Amino acid sequence: xxxxxxxxxxxxxxxxxxxxxxxxxxxxxxxxxxxxxxxxxxxxxxxxxxxxxxxxxxxxxxxxxxxxxxxxxxxxxxxxxxxxxxxxxxxxxxxxxxxxxxxxxxxxxxxxxxxxxxxxxxxxxxxxxxxxxxxxxxxxxxxxxxxxxxxxxxxxxxxxxxxxxxxxxxxxxxxxxxxxxxxxxxxxxxxxxxxxxxxxxxxxxxxxxxxxxxxxxxxxxxxxxxxxxxxxxxxxxxxxxxxxxxxxxxxxxxxxxxxxxxxxxxxxx
Amino acid sequence: xxxxxxxxxxxxxxxxxxxxxxxxxxxxxxxxxxxxxxxxxxxxxxxxxxxxxxxxxxxxxxxxxxxxxxxxxxxxxxxxxxxxxxxxxxxxxxxxxxxxxxxxxxxxxxxxxxxxxxxxxxxxxxxxxxxxxxxxxxxxxxxxxxxxxxxxxxxxxxxxxxxxxxxxxxxxxxxxxxxxxxxxxxxxxxxxxxxxxxxxxxxxxxxxxxxxxxxxxxxxxxxxxxxxxxxxxxxxxxxxxxxxxxxxxxxxxxxxxxxxxxxxxxxxxxxxxxxxxxxxxxxxxxxxxxxxxxxxxxxxxxxxxxxxxxxxxxxxxxxxxxxxxxxxxxxxxxxxxxxxxxxxxxxxxxxxxxxxxxxxxxxxxx
Numbered sequence: 001x002x003x004x005x006x007x008x009x010x011x012x013x014x015x016x017x018x019x020x021x022x023x024x025x026x027x028x029x030x031x032x033x034x035x036x037x038x039x040x041x042x043x044x045x046x047x048x049x050x051x052x053x054x055x056x057x058x059x060x061x062x063x064x065x066x067x068x069x070x071x072x073x074x075x076x077x078x079x080x081x082x083x084x085x086x087x088x089x090x091x092x093x094x095x096x097x098x099x100x101x102x103x104x105x106x107x108x109x110x111x112x113x114x115x116x117x118x119x120x121x122x123x124x125x126x127x128x129x130x131x132x133x134x135x136x137x138x139x140x141x142x143x144x145x146x147x148x149x150x151x152x153x154x155x156x157x158x159x160x161x162x163x164x165x166x167x168x169x170x171x172x173x174x175x176x177x178x179x180x181x182x183x184x185x186x187x188x189x190x191x192x193x194x195x196x197x198x199x200x201x202x203x204x205x206x207x208x209x210x211x212x213x214x215x216x217x218x219x220x221x222x223x224x225x226x227x228x229x230x231x232x233x234x235x236x237x238x239x240x241x242x243x244x245x246x247x248x249x250x251x252x253x254x255x256x257x258x259x260x261x262x263x264x265x266x267x268x269x
Numbered sequence: 270x271x272x273x274x275x276x277x278x279x280x281x282x283x284x285x286x287x288x289x290x291x292x293x294x295x296x297x298x299x300x301x302x303x304x305x306x307x308x309x310x311x312x313x314x315x316x317x318x319x320x321x322x323x324x325x326x327x328x329x330x331x332x333x334x335x336x337x338x339x340x341x342x343x344x345x346x347x348x349x350x351x352x353x354x355x356x357x358x359x360x361x362x363x364x365x366x367x368x369x370x371x372x373x374x375x376x377x378x379x380x381x382x383x384x385x386x387x388x389x390x391x392x393x394x395x396x397x398x399x400x401x402x403x404x405x406x407x408x409x410x411x412x413x414x415x416x417x418x419x420x421x422x423x424x425x426x427x428x429x430x431x432x433x434x435x436x437x438x439x440x441x442x443x444x445x446x447x448x449x450x451x452x453x454x455x456x457x458x459x460x461x462x463x464x465x466x467x468x469x470x471x472x473x474x475x476x477x478x479x480x481x482x483x484x485x486x487x488x489x490x491x492x493x494x495x496x497x498x499x500x501x502x503x504x505x506x507x508x509x510x511x512x513x514x515x516x517x518x519x520x521x522x523x524x525x526x527x528x529x530x531x532x533x534x535x536x537x538x539x540x541x542x543x544x545x546x547x548x549x550x551x552x553x554x555x556x557x558x559x560x561x562x563x564x565x566x567x568x569x570x571x572x573x574x575x576x577x578x579x580x581x582x583x584x585x586x587x588x589x590x591x592x593x594x595x596x597x598x599x600x601x602x603x604x605x606x607x608x609x610x611x612x613x614x615x616x617x618x619x620x621x622x623x624x625x626x627x628x629x630x631x632x633x634x635x
Contacts, residue, residue, distance in 0.1 A: 141354050141356070141567070141568055171481075172480055173483050174569075175569060175582060175597040178595075179584055179592075179593045188567075190580075197501060220483065221605065222483030222605070225309075248313040257315060
């Protein structure tokens, strides 16, 4: 801490840095730039319009052709152009929808991790019970990570299985996060096997009112402080935890700051 | 038998060897520690809560302040998480710049550790050597992004500033210089008998315990577990270049020391290879929308920071701000084993063991 202060002072003592002025300038640029308001959707639709399918455009144009053969009638021409434009827009929209449908349907087939997901589901079903898994999916955005939601009441037995099962051997708990999903609370575990380098994401849900999830500290010691942190900031109880106290906030703090409906008891804070 | 009385002793929060505001309450019987209870939260700023109301670019400076000894890697983990979620491609030159600053940062961070660790143990002069050489790296960063400690250098999609003219040459000059100095460090300290007797056989744990406690970085590798995310789950350019992952065998403070010292020379090796292939020209920002709005979804990205695995878990609901963001901080996770190691040790070894874990309190408390 003291070092950080020292370093900041040092940095302030060197105002002659030419880059400082540059930073200031470029920041002002950003503020003045009206394009900043352009949203992501606008950008994507612009892209879509530039790579229109030439074939579909040609097709839409053909019904307008007979109108042009009639005696030079400016009105009819204009009408035809407008029609063609509308048709093109419709075609574009249709194509976009198709693309979107394709994108959502296509990657489901070739995920390389699908066999791994099926295997772990099978192991859980065989050893715990058939209802232990509430939901399972492949997280395509995160390197096809197999993601499983385990039923709250089965979680402790399941955690022991995941660690001790010879084939899975998930001995390393990378990360534990608590998430307030508004309808319920959720704890997300990222597990890794150091021998096979396989990774899984496990989720356990709990009720907002009486939030409680079995502690996995007896299984992975890593969970100890992580669970204390989640208890502290999200108010989830972990029965079976050896020492469940607040860890970041003061002991007499009221409320759980990371909950979405949290309001500080003292408005001055 | 000499009768001793149990004594409750408070170490910290303002204690020089805790490198910040970390506090531990120890129960001592004579000179021997019988129980230790760490107390955290003196530097808790609620980064994760604050981040829920900030855009992704605005969160980057907050990551600077988590691990302020190694801000570049903290920058990277956040940008990398958002990029994975949005599937953005990074231009070659930007990735090279990131790679180089991250490896320089690793050296700088280990130098801080080396200097202060020896200072804790009682050797004053190595600290001066370490900070002399770290200063060169800090100056290089200052030239690159105008800050000495909290850089705010990386952005989603690339880096903010291109390398100024001659900057790469300065880095090229630094690598052989540092190689020379590293030898000097070893002759100065590594064989010193007093130093060795202070750290050899102290704070031992085995590989199984280390994995159980989720330790990472040199704290894990000192037990012989060859796990380095740069090697095993490569990101950035780490799959392109050759480097070794140093491991220990006994899992004591000495092994942690040798692992970190060897990591410095491996970082220099990586730098040498990357500098040889550094692209002369190119973009430093990828194609990124003006408003960064990742699609709905979740991502957990993790990289190897000087202290171990730093991770960033983002839950996005398609807004410009994250719905929930959680940082897996290596210092926080590594520190968990500390009270266990203290039992049965003497008070002097408390400082030795804490120093060898290498924590940054800004990251412990976030």
